[in-house]
Amino acid sequence: MVMQPSLIIGGSGGGNGAPGKSAYEIAVLNGFDGTEQEWLASLQGEDGEPGPKGDAGDPGPQGFKGDKGDKGDAGTGLTNRGAFVLGTTYDPSDYVFATGTAAASSMFISQAAAPFVSVAQPKDDLTHWVEFSAPAGADGEDGTDGTDGTDGKSVELRKTGSAVQWRQTGGAWADLFPLIEITGPQGPAGDTGQQGPKGNPGDQGAKGDTGQTGPAGRDGIDGANYYVTGMASVSLPSTVTAIRVGGYYAPGDGGAALYKKVGTQPSHAGKFQSGDGAWWELCSDGTVAAAQFGAKPAVAYDNAAALNNATTYLVTKFGGCVLAYGSGEYFIGAEVTLKSHVTHRGVGIRQTIISRLDGYLGDMLKTLDFDTLDAGDTAGGPNRFGIEYLTINGKKDVAANASATGWCLRIYGRAYTLRDIDIEYCCAGGWYSRWGSTSAAWDNDNTDSTMEALIDGLRVQFSKGTPTFDGPHDSQLSRIVIAMSRHNQAALSGSSTFVIGARAGGSQFSGVHCWGNSPEWCVTNYATGISLMDLVLDDAAAGGGLLKQIGSECLIVGRGLQYGTDNIQGVQIGQTGYTTQGNKITLVLTATPSVVVAWAIDSGNDLDITVNAPTATANFSGNRHANSTLKYTERGAGAGANDYLSVFGALVVNKQTIKLIPHSGTPNDVTWEEGLMYYDSSTHKLRVFTGSVWVDQS
Template identity: 55%
Template sequence: MMVPNITSTGTGGGIPGQRGKSAYEVAVDNGFDGSVVEWLASLEGHDGASAYAVAVAEGFDGSQAEWIESLKGEAGVGLTNRGAFVLGSSYSPSDYVFAPGNSSPTSMFICQASGPFVASVAPAADPDRWVEFSAPAGADGSDGKSVELRKTSTAIQWRQVPDGNWADLVLLADLEGTDGKSVELQKTSTAIQWRQTGGVFADLVTLADITGTSGRDGIDGAQYVVSTMSTVTLPSAVTAIRAGGYYTPGDGGAALYKVVASQPAHGGKFQTADSRWWELQASGEVWAQQFGAKPEAGFNNSPAINAATDFLVSKDGGYIKYGPGVYELGAEVTLKSRVVHSGVGRRVTWLRRKDGYLGDLLKTQDFDTLWTGDSANGPNRFGIEHMTIHGRKDQNPTSTGWNIRIYGRAYHIRDVDSEYCCNGGYYSRWGSVAAAWDNDTTDSAGECFIDEFFVQFSRQWPIFDGPHDSQIGRMLVSMSRHFMDALQGSSTFEIGPRASGSQFAQLHCWGDSPEWCLTQYAQAISISDLILDDARAGTGLTGGGLLKMLGSDCFIQGRGVQWGNDNIKGIQLGQPGTATAQRNRITMLLTSVPAVAIDFSDDGGNDIDLTVTAYSSTLNWTGTRHATTTFKYAERGSGAGANDIFSKFGALQVTRQSLRIEPRSSTPTDTWEDGLLYYDSSLKKLRLYNNGVWVNLG
């Protein structure tokens, strides 16, 4: 872009140019060996006349001495450095200032007004009085950084903004005319040029030599921020800019934006004063700060996070990254398909309830309309990882919002704390076993994946009710209903019926306030390395214990611990009128003496293997054991062995000391065949079937 010439003819307080040398002095410097007269005599025109004679012929009116004196130039005049531009200040011709430019955040402007004036507008808006002197923006995709210029006592210097080192662009001595003439500067599309007044312009330095290191894309707008771009007008040739922040440079909101034809239908955008729309450029990953989030006390980050979510949804998904700090939520953050919320780590990145907010913190899209049904259209392939979610239940006693509520599938939770929950801390559900979710063309995975998930200090209790066939590892659920009264039917953790087929490993449920430590409804699940730690049975409660087993076809292996003196159960199989537990394999080590090691409440036939690490004076079970249940029971401690049952199959009980046949009040219903033996409780006799008849023995 051509600009008006920049001529050093000002009369301000700058450094004046030195008096120019005479033509004779220049000749001596170039090797002439003789007097002035000899030199003048040596000057001849094309026809052999002396230079003085030629001058007279061309109209010079004066003596030879006067002609010689006329050959000397006037002293050059320098530029005056006025520093940063100040609106309302007085400026004079050849002053120069530094101010926001049209093509860079900071440019050098040189005054070319005809006389002194008071500045009422910025230099960029007053091209009649000021000429901008800056490096231009390059083509989209390869622009250099902006360039700043200044004049010292010896040179004009340049640097990349905002923190480059100053370097000499050209020495002031090199800009003096050889005959004392003043110097003019101009900028072309490729170079800054100079000439002596009346001479021919020549390159002083090419623009390529003073552009900054190649930027990744767009112009480097390190000093521009998204929140104020509506007041900025950028040159029409600029179609991409890398903003330096969202609110302030360096606040984590830096991002590349490009001009688009119309307003984008998401939050990754801004509009400049020239009405152009600019869209955030990102591929698979954005930062919450790029949409206005900030870890600042009392600030509601929910709108910014939801804007980031909608942006990624429009781009087919990706990760929202969070830096260290506490991001308060004053409204619901919606979890949507293919969007993962990823922090730096537990207790490093926090999403925390803003005081006074009563609702849920993180909740899947359309949860309120989906969670009661069997829809297969819930969100999928989303995630939460590497953060702590804090409900602040003590500071918000009227809030009933959950930390996390999910109706969805194929999601993951990894390295997450959910604590001080105003409700249960974590709720997950997917369709029941009748839902048609398994379709290879639309759903490649129905399960979720959970690893290193800690749910602590919930006001109620967390529930995992699907999706089915999930993988849950290293999960700790602790202190549900802590410091609260025991509640009928409450649990530290609940596994719901829609979780069928799931696999749990290293599940630890801990806390003494609920009636049950773990209530398990699901079918065909596996729980290995299970630890159940404390429960409560109190006034008004029908029971209470470590494991209420209401599902069937499951494998459970682990340990139960009860350190208190509450009159609790170890395991309850089924619940009359509600669920019959059957075909389960349960192996448990029970530490301390529960009131009842196992309660066969509604036993439909299971394989039970229990070891209790203390002695009891009576057999430690209640209820009616199903005829097909296999039961191994051993006590450890003082007097151990007296009540051990090595195995119990139907009517036959084999103990350490005896063989026992369960009494029956009538003949067995099995097919009668020779050798069949039973004990008749009415006759008080053993009876043997032999040769087609029952024979009483003794």
């Protein structure tokens, strides 16, 4: 509302007189000497005693444009927060625009004494809001008729510290409109008055204090102060279809998520029901946080249900990743089931730790239907799942777990990924993987994959049993460390630090380091057609050895360490019940084992063995097959007669001599050909085959 600077005062006086004069004209007639603007300015004089009430007069015609009024006092500032947003924090100085009680849009002014979070529309929350509407002006009193027949209606105006006031001459002053409507902090230009032209913009008011800015909602109501377990007592307006809560147990606990309203209760655990009976379903882009299902790194808290619920939710959404477990130790007191197309990802080894809850005796992480599938030989089972960037701790050294037999990780499946994982202190063998021996159908995406499993950066240590990889076949494994299996336990007959099973055929291993002195063997391999490159074999129990090679057609290149005084073997070829052939094995041994190669059941293999200490004998046992080749080198400390450079069965080459190994009777392991030579220990003569007979050399 804007003051009307020019008024016509006078009128017909209720009779037939001429049109009345303006207030200014009457002032001139009464002796005022000055312009109309000077007269208007004189109206803002000091308050005096009320004059006598004038006679009522009719309104006159429109007056002349008045001069610009004085600058108003600075009013109390209000902060325009724009359109109202449910769930936002508002301050006492705020005003918003929302649906009014009788209008499509109305202005609401906060009348709260302190900041508050809005939980209802302003028109329904009159405790915090007041709806603004401009009040209608009061009717003016009629003036008395003048003696000359003119209308005696006259008006006086003045400005106070809070309003522009008016009165009938001689009457009581009343507010015409508050100054805040024309003056305020950075107030906009005033609206055009009903009768007068638009006034000049007023001077800029004093700047008010900056008000608080509430957080902006992202995908629905931004319920930063809401949390899932508390929503049962919260009723939301029916117009709300999405809400982003600030946590699961409390705001900021990592369980923040967006939920959408759904018509029926979801079949998974990614949901809650609000106090008004509505169901809300978790929204996901294919990734969820474990905390969104109630997981938390708290002592003695069982997270198994939360992790299983997160997995099941993603299965219903066609797969995804349970990620951002966060740093800390997540205990589980029941089996966590691994399912197809779901990956569990932490934030780093020894940062995210999944630990056995004291007293839980079973397996920790295991694939769906493992017990049934492992007993058979199927190409089925879970696929395309994974575990990444975390530690699994079996807690075998805790007294409450002394009778536990559960593994840290057991898998029957394929096409899975393990990346940067520590498995430690397992109550069984730590890590077990298996799949069917039958090849997948090459043209079936449900079973076929370029490489069956991809394992990179796996560490398994301090297990009670033996870690085992028994498939899937055609897998890739790199950066594998398996250490201290059966640590501080007696060596079991035939036990190994690491076993590669027969179903692992065709797999590629690189950078594998196995060490520990409790099992009889460092590595036992049953698989066919694998490659083991940069293999490090590090110690075994006395009477055992470094590598027991039972599978066939394998390429193995590596080195053996730390067994110089342990009375252990280097390599054993074959075992009862297995035909071992076609292997190419190259090993550098840092000391001379008690037996370099034990030819248990040799059906033709190629070995290249180097040792780094002198011996008096070749240190072989068993029978080498006629089709086998052996390159054997011993590096001694000096140029002694027994510093062997190479041994090829019947031939020994050292630094000073070439020696034919004595043989009693003519050779029977090769076809006799012209030029064949051997030293006969019974005749003490060198014999040469001429093509038809053996001839003694004198």
